[in-house]
Amino acid sequence: MPGSNLLSELPEELLQDVLERLQKADLTSLNLVSRWCYEVATPLVWRQVELVDCGTEHGDGRDEHDDGGIVRKLLLLARRPNLARSVHVLTHRCHLPPPAIFSELPYNTFSAQTLSTDPRTIRLVQHAVALMTHVHTLRIIFGHPNLTDALLRCFFDTNRALPGSGYNPIRKLWLENCRISAGLNPSIESHPYGLPLQLDFTGLESVRFRRLPMRPVMALDWFRATIVYSRGGRFRKLLDGTGGRYDTTLNGFEVESRDGDEHLLWLENRRVYHSPDGEAVSDLGPSPLEALYEQASRWDDMIYESLPTTGDLSLPSDVEELGFLSLHDRSVMAYRGQSIDCGPPDSSETENAYPTMRRDNLLTRTRAYKAMQRETIPSSTAAIMMLRSAGSTLTSLTLDWVLSIPPLSWSPIATNRYLGWLSMYQNLFGCRFPHLRAFQFRNSVVPDTLLLPGFYLFDRSFRTTRETLGLPAWAREDKDDPEMLSLELAGLEFMEAHPKLQCLAWPMDHFFAPGEMDSEIATRVQAVVENLGRTLTDLRVDSLYSGTGEPQSEAWVCHDYGARASRRKFITEFATKMQKIESIKIEGGMPRDERREVVRALHNNPLNKIVMIGVCSPLGNTWGYEGADVSQSLVVDSELDGLEAEDKPTIFELGPTKPNPPPLDFKYDLEYGWEGSAPMLHTIASYHASTIRELKFCGYKGAPVLLSPTPITNPLLAPLKHFHALESIILSMHLTTLFEGASRDNEVISYWLNSRTPTSTALVHITDEEPEGWEKELRTKFAPDALAWRITNFVAPFLSERAKGRKGGVHVRASFCIGENGGLFDVDLWVGKGVLGSDVCLGFKGPREELEEERRRGKLEGRRWF
Incomplete structure (x- = not known):
């Protein structure tokens, strides 16, 4: 390549600018040209590394989670320090589509006991991470539990944070669709894979928890844990993210838990003798755990048998030795325990569960249970302990659709679950982050992520009766519960302690309680809101999705007057006080007129981006009342429920006209209801057309029909011609x-x-x-x-x-x-x-x-x- 000689003559800064514009495939080709090209291209090729499994067909079945590619990449990093030092961003993810957020995510434990269990793989992680000194961003997205634990515990090992260690701290951590209760536990007594026991998260600047279990409960209802990914097991269809389904192997959580319980019985009842060759053999045959892991272990052996046995890419000796472990030892090492989001029971709890068991057997089982149980604290506790450790450096914290609500059922532990839910908020909002710039709690769009009822960010929480909060009877009896009293002002105190926020995301109906504000805190609330008016540039609000679609208005018919009052107080008491908002995102089931009022309330803000997301098109219903204006050949009956009629005379009159900006002396006043209202885009153009650069309107019911639009479509979209600064627009279409x-x-x-x-x-x-x-x-x-x-x-x-x-x-x-x-x-x-x-x-x-x-x-x- 003649051009490579010319490249070598460029100044270093210009050379890097040129190379960083190349695609990874081009860089990979460049590093094969010459020694010089290899030296300049390789660091960029390895700057971002992904650890991804794959599906592989074997003679005895299909391995849905083959770690072969991960193992080979880890081996390269462990054996080539120059490659490991080049890594800046590391991502681990599963190759399968992540669970669908509405129909699969709530039933997914992400426990996956049989994935990435080989001790050689975990040891390779330790070797590779030890050489990766420059990683600043770690993403785990739909990660295998054991690899998730290994990456978290190795990258945040206390020894890496010691002065003079030579390691750059991890600054950004993204955790999505994975288990965190074992990997983030900052202090543990032991670990079967020999992972670090003490963790230090100092140096973290940005943390994102996304679509994962963060439950504070002491147990999980097993009947909900119906999706457990596995190597081997029964095939089942799941959503593939492209409108169809795919087959993959799953176990039931109760199956994996039962295997652990049967293993304890096997330990109690077996008798061990030695075979002629000196091997210890049980008279009961293989352990139940061996059956659980037998297929995964066999496939792992096939992976390692394919690796080179000599040369500089052979396995390190300590890794190779782990391959001689028996299947029983590997199985016991791999098993994560019988419980999710809980600690091992003490002897009294075990005694209640097994009242007829002899005490010596009972103690044996308790010790064995504790030895096997990997998760000893709830996931919410692990997360909050991690955040406290990173408190001095954290600048951005996002909780994005995390599963936090415990099942409030008839079971005897319902009270404990509810108190645990309270404690989660108490602990989270008790944290302090001196440098926090962004706080996002996008957690109110589906029932399994609902915010704690009665909790408010800028008001006294739990003022109303337990009946209006919809709590079960047992939670209404003690109206002076200390847990609730300690949470009354937790939100306000948290906001007072973080005066530098530039980005805030919060459920729209949980800013303020309905009714008059307590006079004792009104001045404090006003001070916080006025400060945010000067600092906040990015605001995101959401509400629970409405199912069939959002109404145009709840001015006359309302299913929850308290929530409506809270949303309207957000508009009048918060949105109107903002001065520097540049980006607003409104998502969920709030009525269309309330979305419009948020836009109007922000009339004096320099908005350059507006996002509205719902079930129905936020711009208006182009299909007519219950689809009357579209042919039956265009939509199906199931898409027509809840479609309200638009005010066509008003739309046809105002849509094509030039929007008039508000007068200089404009003072915002509430205007609820939708009849006689200008189209949404017309209103947005009236107030913000001169500054808007990005628009996004997502909602498929009633959306413009691409191939045969209805007549009302033109006046609904006509105001777009007035957005002269527009750079990007996203539209749902049918x-x-x-x-x-x-x-x-x-x-x-x-x-x-x-x-x-x-x-x-x-x-x-x-x-x-x-x-x-x-x-x-x-x-x-x-x-x-x-x-x-x-x-x-x-x-x-x-x-x-x-x-x-x-x-x-x-x-x-x-x-x-x-x-x-x-x-x-x-x-x-x-x-x-x-x-x-x-x-x-x-x-x-x-x-x-x-x-x-x-x-x-x-x-x-x-x-x-x-």
Whole structure:
């Protein structure tokens, strides 16, 4: 490569700037050219490393979680210090689609006892992490429990934090869809894999807990733990993230727990004798745990047998020795315990569970139970202990859809569960972070993530009676419960202690309690809110999703007057006090008029980004009352429930008119109700058109129909022409695949996935010579280039001529929900002006699902406040 000689003559800063613009595949090719190219390209190739498993077919079955690729990458890092020192960002994830947030996440324990259990793999993690001195970002996304434990405990080992150790601290930690109660426990007595016992999280600046169990309860109802990923086991269908389903192997949690219980019985009753070759043999045969891990251990042996046995990439000797452990020893080492989010019982608890057991056997079982139980504190306790350890350096904390609510059932431990739930909030809001800039608690959009009832951020909590909080009878008896009393002002005190916040996310109906504010704290609340008015630039609010769709208004009919009062107090007592908000996100089931009022209340803020997400299109219902304006060939009956009629005369009158900005002496006043209201975009344009650069409106019911829009669509979208500073807009659109009376969603999705090509920069013209029937329909309407052409023709006329005329045009993302199980597919395109002044598509990508590699990486790397 002649150009490589010229590269070597560039100044170091310019050389790095050039190389960092190359794709990883190009860097990988460059490092093979010469010694010099290898030296300059390799650090960039290894700057970001992913540890990902794969599915592998064996002669005796399919291994859904083959760690072969992870093992080989760990071995390279353990044997090549120069590679390990090059790693700055490390990500561990499972190759399977993460659980669907509504139908699978609440039933997932992420315990997965049989995944990544080989002690050689865990020891390789220790070797590799010991050499990775420059890692600053650790992401674990849908991680295997044992690898999750190993990475957390090795990267946050107290010894790495010692002065002069030579290790850079981990600054960013992202934990998603994984277990944390064992990996984040800062102090443990022992660990079967020999992982570090003492942890130090000092140096962490950003922490994100996302879609994972963070329960404070003392036990989990096993009947809800129905999804446990496994190596071996029964195949079951789960959602694949592209509108369909896939098969993978699962165990029941009760099965894995029963194996542990039967192992204890096996220990009590077995008699050991020695075979002629001196091996200890049980008269009861293999342990139940051996049966649980036998297949995984056999597949792991196959992985390690394929590795080189000589040379500089052979296994370290201490790793190789672990391969000689018996299956029984490996199984006992791998087993994580019989309980989730709880500590091992003391002898009295065990005695209650086994009243007829002899005391010597009882003590034996208790000791064995404690030895096997990996998780000894609840996950919420582990998380909060970690946060306290990082308190002096933390700047950003996000809890994003974490499963925190305990099952409040009829069981005898319901009271303890509820008190544990209280303690979680007490402990979390008792933390102090002197440098905190972002605090996000996005936790109120689905029932399993609900906020503690009656808890408020800027008000006295639990003032109302227990009946209005909807608590069970036992929780109403003691109205002076000390746990509740200590939480009354926890939210306010937390906000007072963190006056430098720039980003805040919180449920809209949990800022203020309904009714008048307690006069004793009114001055304190006012001071905090006024301070946030000067510092806050990013505000995000949510509420519980509404199921069939959000109402236009709750002005006349309301299912929860207390929640409505709290949301309205947020608008009048908080939103109106803000002065510097640049980005607002509104998500969940709040009525459309309340979304509009948030926008109006922020009239004097320099908003450049507005995001609204719901079940229904936040812009308005283009389908008519219960779908009356769309043909039955476009939508199905199940999509029509809850669709309210729009005020068509008002929309047709105001939609095309130029929005008038508020007068200079404008003073905000509440305007609830929707009849006679201007379209949502018209209102937004009236107050914020001059500053808006990004718009996002997601909600599929009633969304504009791409291939045959209804007449009301034009006036609803017409105000877009006034957003002259607009750089990006994301819109949900409805895409029907009905053909000859049948839905063709699956065929369209398969076509998209099979025809995926590198980024296109030009559109292909479809001629009249194409085949007839469904094949022509597919190619003329759903082919990626044809779809991009149709989106361009649909959206471009609405956009500002000035915005389209800028270099690069306007980024447009059309988001479609299709497939039997609601797969989300996006088409990204850039609309600009051609040489003759016509609207053109400057390029497009997609359709892409959320898990498509480039899309997935983009969301990770572009996430704000991380």
